[in-house]
Amino acid sequence: MVTVSVCMIVKNEEECLGRCLKSLQGIVDEMIVVDTGSTDKTKEIAKECGAKVYDFKWTGDFSEARNYSFSLATCDYIYAADADEELDEENRQRFLKLKEDIEELDIDIVQMYYCNQLSFRTVYNYDRELRPKLFKRVRHFVWEDPIHEQVSLEPVVCNSDIEIIHRPRENHAGRDLASFRKAVDDGRYLSKRLHNMYARELFMGGTDDDFIKAKEFFEKSACDTNRGVDEIKEASCVLAHVAVLEDDAPALLKYSLKDATTEMSSEMCYELGEYYYGKKDYDEAIIWFFNGAYECESILDIKKSKELPRLALAKCYRALGNEEQAADYEREAAECEKGE
Known part of the structure; x- marks a missing residue:
C-alpha cells in the first residue's frame, strides 16, 4: 500500500483543525502542518493530533507556503488539505481503498470531489466539483514513442469518488x-x-x-x-x-x-x-x-x-x-x- 503525507498551511484555525486532522487519522501516514503566524491554539492542536508542525513567515504568497509544506513530505503521495475540510466515514473507507488500488497504477494526480462550496459565497459557482487533491511526490519520467522519442511530460490524472466536505467558517x-x-x-x-x-x-x-x-x-x-x-x-x-x-x-x-x-x-x-x-x-x-x-x-x-x-x-x-x-x-x- 502506498504511503500518504498530508500537507497543510494554516493560520488561526483552532476551531476546525482538530476535526480535519482527526478525520485523516488512520488514513495518512504523515501529517505536516505549516503555520504562517497563528496567535491561537492552532499549533498545539496540530501537535496533539500527531502532526509535525513547522513555522513559515508569511510572504503574502500562498504558493510559496504550499511549496514549502510539500518540500517537507517524505511519503509516496502528498494530500493537500485545508483546515476547514473533513472526510466522513464513508469517504475515509474510499480513501483507504484508493491507497490499495493506486499502488498498481502509475498515477501522478488524483482528483476528488470538493463539496459544500457555495457556503459563504465562495468564488466557485457549483457546490460539487472535482479538484486535484492527491499528488505523487516523486515523479519518474519515462521515454515514449518508438521513433522521435521524447519524455512524457503530461501527468497521469485519475478521478476518484471521494467526497471532501468543506465547512468554511467565513467568507475569505x-x-x-x-x-x-x-x-x-x-x-x-x-x-x-x-x-x-x-x-x-x-x-x-x-x-x-x-x-x-x-x-x-x-x-x-x-x-x-x-x-x-x-x-x-x-x-x-x-x-x-x-x-x-x-x-x-x-x-x-x-x-x-x-x-x-x-x-x-x-x-x-x-x-x-x-x-x-x-x-x-x-x-x-x-x-x-x-x-x-x-x-x-x-x-x-x-x-x-x-x-x-x-x-x-x-x-x-x-x-x-x-x-x-x-x-x-x-x-x-x-x-x-x-x-x-
Whole structure:
C-alpha cells in the first residue's frame, strides 16, 4: 500500500483543525502542518493530533507556503488539505481503498470531489466539483514513442469518488482580494486563470471599496493587447460595475460595448439594469434584467443569470405597482436558488 503525507498551511484555525486532522487519522501516514503566524491554539492542536508542525513567515504568497509544506513530505503521495475540510466515514473507507488500488497504477494526480462550496459565497459557482487533491511526490519520467522519442511530460490524472466536505467558517473574499491587490502592487502579472479568479472574487464577495481599488488594474487589463477576449470581457464587467457605483455613464457605455463585441454576458446586462433602476427608468431596467435572466449567460457569477436578475425584475415591477408580476419573479428566483 502506498504511503500518504498530508500537507497543510494554516493560520488561526483552532476551531476546525482538530476535526480535519482527526478525520485523516488512520488514513495518512504523515501529517505536516505549516503555520504562517497563528496567535491561537492552532499549533498545539496540530501537535496533539500527531502532526509535525513547522513555522513559515508569511510572504503574502500562498504558493510559496504550499511549496514549502510539500518540500517537507517524505511519503509516496502528498494530500493537500485545508483546515476547514473533513472526510466522513464513508469517504475515509474510499480513501483507504484508493491507497490499495493506486499502488498498481502509475498515477501522478488524483482528483476528488470538493463539496459544500457555495457556503459563504465562495468564488466557485457549483457546490460539487472535482479538484486535484492527491499528488505523487516523486515523479519518474519515462521515454515514449518508438521513433522521435521524447519524455512524457503530461501527468497521469485519475478521478476518484471521494467526497471532501468543506465547512468554511467565513467568507475569505477580503483576505483573498487583499492578496490579489498585493500581487498587482508587487508587479506580478496575473495569469488568465488568476485574472478570472480576481474578477469572480469581486463579484461574489467584494465590497464597493474592493471594486474601486481594483479599477486601475482592470482598466489596464481591458486595453492590454496580450489579454484574450475572455479576459477583456471579465475586465469590462468589473469596470461596468465601477461605472454604476460612480454614476459614470460614458464609462458604462464604453465597457458594455466591449462586452457586446461577442454575446453579451448576464453580468453586463445586470449592471445596465442596475444603472437604469438607479435612474428610476424601470421599463429600461426591466429589459436588461430580463436579458440577463433569459437571453444571456454568466461568465463570472452564475447567480447573475439565475435568481439575482429575477429578484431585480420583481423590484422593478413592484416599483411600477405590479405586485402580481413581482411575486411571480420572486417565485422563479426561489426556484433558481433551490436548483443550485
